[in-house]
Amino acid sequence: DGGITQSPKYLFRKEGQNVTLSCEQNLNHDAMYWYRQDPGQGLRLIYYSQIVNDFQKGDIAEGYSVSREKKESFPLTVTSAQKNPTAFYLCASSGGLRSNQPQHFGDGTRLSIL
């Protein structure tokens, strides 16, 4: 959606390096999510956040970290502890706490190892 911006579109990581993926939304959504998608696979939840300064681990949080200092922003850091970071990373947001609102996705970031 035009309201969710992910950058960069492509990112390369050197061994031992931390990299940060940006996700910004102007939809005034409370909840934001990070997913990892491997080739030919489904979506796996890394982290999610319902409000500023609060976030929860998803199913595959190891090797990743996040922050939620502003409602509009939910950056994801892929740390050197993540030994297999090559994947397509998708950020999503949804409106309303505890409400059944659809998640809308950004265009994604492709991360590869150099």
Add this chain to the structure above:
Amino acid sequence: GENVEQHPSTLSVQEGDSAVIKCTYSDSASNYFPWYKQELGKRPQLIIDIRSNVGEKKDQRIAVTLNKTAKHFSLHITETQPEDSAVYFCAAIVTDSWGKLQFGAGTQVVVTP
């Protein structure tokens, strides 16, 4: 927790025929079920969703049905066209999870002219 199973994993149909994808879920309290379409290299896009207070919802050539008793829901695409070729994901909301979704594994749909 919620578990969503999706079948089939691949589906090949002739243009003009119908396509049906089925999903089952485990949490009887789950009450929101979206479907997403993902074209190669692109983001998933919401195509239709259904809430547990209705049994069927239609939007042009796409329909979704929900059977709460059996805990399954299905996506129906009629009069398929080549542009319907994509991966389709079903999902179910995880109750008391602030909007967290559990996704199915996806169905690769190929529409042949």
